[in-house]
Amino acid sequence: MAGWLDWLMGQRNKSADQAKERLKLVLINDRTDLSPAQMEQLKNDLLAVIERYIAIDPARVHITMSQEGREHRLLADIPLKPATRKR
Numbered sequence: 674m675a676g677w678l679d680w681l682m683g684q685r686n687k688s689a690d691q692a693k694e695r696l697k698l699v700l701i702n703d704r705t706d707l708s709p710a711q712m713e714q715l716k717n718d719l720l721a722v723i724e725r726y727i728a729i730d731p732a733r734v735h736i737t738m739s740q741e742g743r744e745h746r747l748l749a750d751i752p753l754k755p756a757t758r759k760r
Contacts, residue, residue, distance in 0.1 A: 694737070712738075719749065728754035 707715070716736050723729055735750040 720751075723751060728756070730754055 716734075719736075720729070720731055720734060724731075730752045733752045737748045739746045739748060
């Protein structure tokens with residue numbers, strides 16, 4: 674029974690965390706005046722520029738926006754592909 678309750682509470686926490694992240698994105702989008710489509714285009718543009726110089730794994734890219742007080746931050750977690758040496 675305790676395992677089931679822990680699982681249920683874990684699910685609730687994950688759901689609450691996801692809802693909190695969505696709300697943060699909505700607030701940030703309102704304050705930056707960017708639509709979701711513009712945010713997606715910004716992400717795509719950033720990745721295209723980075724890919725010109727560094728091999729990345731686009732499937733594992735995670736971009737988020739956060740707020741600390743009045744300051745907004747765009748955070749990007751972009752896994753790099755292993756470098757191949759030319760011989």
